[in-house]
Amino acid sequence: MNFMADKDAHLGKEETRRLERIGYDASEKERAGSFIQQDSDLLLRKTLHEDIDVMGVEEALKTVPDAASYYGKAFAALGREYPKETSGGYYIRIKAGKTVLFPVQACLYLKKANFKQKVHNLIIAEPGSKVYIITGCTAHIDSQEAYHLGISEFFVGAGAYVNFTMIHSWTRETSVEPKSIAIVDKAGVFISNYICLDPVKNITMYPTAVLDEMSTAHFSSLMVAHEGSAQDIGSRVIFNGRGSSAEIISRAVSLGGSVTARGHLKASSPDIKAHLECRGLVVNEKGRIHAIPELETEYRDVDMSHEAAIGKISKEEIEYLCSRGISKDKAQSLIIRGFVDTNILSLPELLKKEIDQLADRTLKSGL
Amino acid sequence: MDNSLKIENLTVEVGGRVILEDLNLEISPGSTLVLFGPNGSGKSTLIKAIMGFENYAITHGKIVFGGEVINGLSTDERAKKGIGVLFQNPPKIRGIKLRQMVELVTRRPAQEDIFVDKLNVGELMDRDLNVNFSGGEMKRSELLQVLSQRPKLLLLDEPESGVDIENIAMMGRVLNAFIREHAVASLIITHTGYVLDYVDAQHACVLMDRDIRCYDDPRKVFEDIRQFGYEKCRTCRGQ
Ligand SMILES: Nc1ncnc2c1ncn2[C@@H]1O[C@H](COP(=O)(O)OP(=O)(O)OP(=O)(O)O)[C@@H](O)[C@H]1O
Ligand SMILES: [Mg+2]
8 A cells, every 4th residue: 555655765875774773664564654854855755554644744734724723733722932934844644533553654864964954743643543653863974063953743632542752863963952742632642752862962852741631641761861962851741631640751871961851740630640750870970960850730639749760870780790701891781771771661562672672773882 | 620719818898897807718629618607797798709899808818719819800700710609689680681691691592591491480581680579589590590600610698598498499409410410619608508408518617707617517517506506616716
């Protein structure tokens, strides 16, 4: 089945290698659609399943009658402004009541040196639908000073389920600013998995989910801050309806870089349940991790908790592994790899193995 | 094969405190020595010092394994020379599975290791190392790991404490078969003496007051401790 294959992307060797690092499967055997944007050019958009639409956001605004009504709506709901000068981004929409098990893959690729890539994505899960999305963002290895701004608006309809996995693999010279808001209707589920294991100059992001009655959000993130990287990464959930629940889980490793791991749970409604967990591992003396968990409510009838723990690699663990004949360096990388635990992510079975292998590869080459 | 261990005039300090002082001990090739001693006397400290753990500073003396002084070797080098440890209190390590450990040590798929079956650890293989392991499970996991190293010298720190009677028998038999088959030398720390029922030990001694004493037949030493307590060991100095 190939519903909308306008053109196949012609990717160079380096591009292919970079895209593989962010979970892109060129064979598309187990994908329901593909989207690739390089700088501001759309390279590929392909729908491989009849219940899903995948296209550039500009095309959607022109051809899909109600698309414009979603554009900016999530920001308006929070009374926030958003940058208007964007160029490109993807539009992914799943039809009401439909379930698509293969993930849709979307890649944003930053190639030109000194380029500022600014995209605006729209993800619409109609009521009762279920969709998996894997997005990768990466930069060409010699794209020197580069900048990426990614605006994403998610609309999770009543009873719908969105499982969104985002993998970042930048370069030491890239500055990144994702801005995401998910509006989750009654009994909807929004799951966000975030993975950033490669070096970056700086990332600032604070994705927010707004929950209606009986809905659920689950944010989990795995982050490694290399020397020279500054990552200010958090997740926020605003509870606007009874019976809603959320969990924010993160693991941050500092290999000499700086991580600010934020989490904010705001209960604007009673009868909600929320938990925040942040663990940090500082490997290198130059490293710095700052965990800022926040719980906020005006109601008594809420169940909110948080735990945060930061530590260094324990000598006892290293020596234990060494006493089995494992070298000190290997022991250290085993412990770090173990700490970057992909099991905290809510990944579909299909992606679990891919992401595990990706983490193996990335951490092996990065440590 | 020379897998003898010889410790000469060893003094070990932990956090500036002398735990072992001018200690001498010898395990001849292929023989087994049982080590008794009251809580806190420094038995585990001795094993950690033999492995070269950083907090266990050797301020004096020599550790000789197979005729070679190993004081200057790193912990992993000592393990690679053929020294294997079953730890009394191994650390929990999140994200590292028992299966992974066996594979790292043997460089082969874990199911190929005969001890996985023999020690009945199938259920533990895909769990994080020592995380929420019961006391007995921990010891079985430790024994599996150390045997998968196929060491020439075994240092076993209370292999049977917290283990139920049936599992003690099972572990004891596996251990004894391994020691005999490969003519392994071993140092076994025990409080209960159960291990004497399974492993053929030639000698025993007691560690107290920072030194070794009462070097004798294992059953005799154990019987004396049972009857008279460690207090009497103070009077029977020397080896
Ligand atoms: N890492 C350490 N830091 C501080 N003190 C330590 C450390 N390791 C051991 N000690 C101290 O050294 C002494 C000997 O401890 P060790 O664990 O060797 O005793 P043990 O003979 O094995 O006792 P047990 O029979 O209870 O296992 C104790 O007083 C203990 O508190
Ligand atoms: Mg001890």
